[in-house]
Amino acid sequence: MSHGWNADDIPDQRGRTAVITGANSGIGLNTARELARHGARVLLACRDDRGRAAESLLRKAVTGADVAFVPLDLADLRSVREFATAHAPERIDLLINNAGVMALPYGTTADGFERQFGVNHLGHFALTGLLLPRLLDTPGARVVTVSSGLHALADIDMGDLNSERGYRRWIAYGRSKTANLLFVHELARRLTRAGSRLVAAAAHPGYASTNLQSAAARMENRRAAERFFELGNRIVAQPASAGALPTLYAATAPGVRPDSFTGPGPLGWRGAPAPSWRARRTRDDVRGERLWVASEQLTGVTYPELGTV
Numbered sequence: 001m002s003h004g005w006n007a008d009d010i011p012d013q014r015g016r017t018a019v020i021t022g023a024n025s026g027i028g029l030n031t032a033r034e035l036a037r038h039g040a041r042v043l044l045a046c047r048d049d050r051g052r053a054a055e056s057l058l059r060k061a062v063t064g065a066d067v068a069f070v071p072l073d074l075a076d077l078r079s080v081r082e083f084a085t086a087h088a089p090e091r092i093d094l095l096i097n098n099a100g101v102m103a104l105p106y107g108t109t110a111d112g113f114e115r116q117f118g119v120n121h122l123g124h125f126a127l128t129g130l131l132l133p134r135l136l137d138t139p140g141a142r143v144v145t146v147s148s149g150l151h152a153l154a155d156i157d158m159g160d161l162n163s164e165r166g167y168r169r170w171i172a173y174g175r176s177k178t179a180n181l182l183f184v185h186e187l188a189r190r191l192t193r194a195g196s197r198l199v200a201a202a203a204h205p206g207y208a209s210t211n212l213q214s215a216a217a218r219m220e221n222r223r224a225a226e227r228f229f230e231l232g233n234r235i236v237a238q239p240a241s242a243g244a245l246p247t248l249y250a251a252t253a254p255g256v257r258p259d260s261f262t263g264p265g266p267l268g269w270r271g272a273p274a275p276s277w278r279a280r281r282t283r284d285d286v287r288g289e290r291l292w293v294a295s296e297q298l299t300g301v302t303y304p305e306l307g308t309v
Contacts, residue, residue: 004272006245007034010252014039017089018251019131021072021124022099024050027146027205030244031096033058035251036065040094045072045083047099074099074123076110077299084130092134094251097124097145097180103169113298114162116169120176122299125183129301135198136305142199144250145184147261149204149268151177155281158290161298178282179291181261186288188258190306199258203250204276206264208243238270249273259283 018035022028023044032042036058044051044058044067051069058067070087073079100120109118128135128143135141153174163172180202187200246262253273256262261282265274281287296302 005249005253006272007037007241007248010034010038010248011254012039013252016093017041017043017091018094018096019043019045019088019092020094020096020098021045021074021127024054026240027208027244027247028096028098029054029057030241031098031247031251032067033061034244034248035094036062036067038252041066041089042068043087043089044069045099047071047073047075072127073110074119074127075115077123077126078110080123080126081130084127088131088134090134091138092131093138093141095128095131095135095141095143096247096251097128097143098247099123100146100176103173105169106163106167108162112162114164114167114172116172116176117161117163117179120173121179121183122295124180125295126299126301128187129299129303132303132305136196139197142201142251142256143184143187144247145180145200145202146247147180147184147202147204148173148177149206149263149276150174151181151282152279154178155279156182156287156291158287158294161294178279181278181282182284182288182291183295184261185259185283186285186292189285189288190292190303192258194306196306199256201250201256201258202261203246203273204261204263204268205240205243205246206238206269206271208238208240238264242270246273246276 018040020032023032024046036042055067055069058065072083107115154171156175156178184200184202191198250262261276261278262273263276264271
């Protein structure tokens with residue numbers, strides 16, 4: 001990986017189409033801006049009208065930007081299916097599974113899943129599976145899933161995927177981010193077995209200044225905690241534009257390897273994209289296959305194009 005890779009190193013994206021979840025703010029919005037700036041057609045797959053506002057902002061920021069808001073609520077599998085059947089383009093070069101929630105108070109999705117596991121992992125698992133035929137038909141396509149260095153907080157609990165035996169918000173977040181990496185590992189393994197050149201890779205932004213950190217405090221009206229996270233964003237964090245670079249690298253740089261994990265280096269919290277440390281358990285074939293099977297059962301989405309492992 002070249003030293004100091006930045007957004008100016010993104011190859012020409014003209015003729016390519018990207019779908020980015022959670023592209024209305026933070027890492028997703030900055031990822032969308034840079035891909036549009038380099039010529040890609042970008043679909044902003046967002047939950048509500050904030051996606052429409054992001055579309056307007058990007059059209060003003062990038063001359064001639066080919067961007068469009070499309071509704072997608074990852075907390076509702078019916079919305080995921082509707083996106084895949086009614087809104088997804090025929091050609092998809094880049095699927096960037098970026099949307100996520102962090103350390104929220106306990107809640108469930110429309111389908112009854114614990115919210116962090118449901119949005120961060122299951123929604124993206126279902127979306128990727130439903131869009132897989134189009135990705136497989138597109139030469140040079142990639143699937144990039146955004147995880148976190150905080151996956152180190154917890155392993156998945158196959159006996160309690162939905163935290164029904166007890167909920168600790170940061171443990172649940174760590175489990176969902178571990179699930180992201182296991183999903184990428186198992187998807188890459190199955191793609192290789194199927195002889196596909198579709199690349200599945202992971203990335204994380206390090207500590208980037210976004211609204212993700214303070215969202216839970218804002219929801220619960222915890223003003224002191226909200227101010228604490230906002231202060232950390234101002235003093236310690238790198239800007240969201242820098243936090244988006246690992247995702248952009250994984251999505252566009254030549255030679256990105258399947259099941260790679262790119263983050264800000266060398267310490268993993270800020271800096272240019274570099275190979276990132278990950279817990280050994282996130283490359284465990286048995287864990288990956290068990291989570292895959294459970295995810296198919298929970299979502300009802302299978303990957304028949306990849307056969308069985």
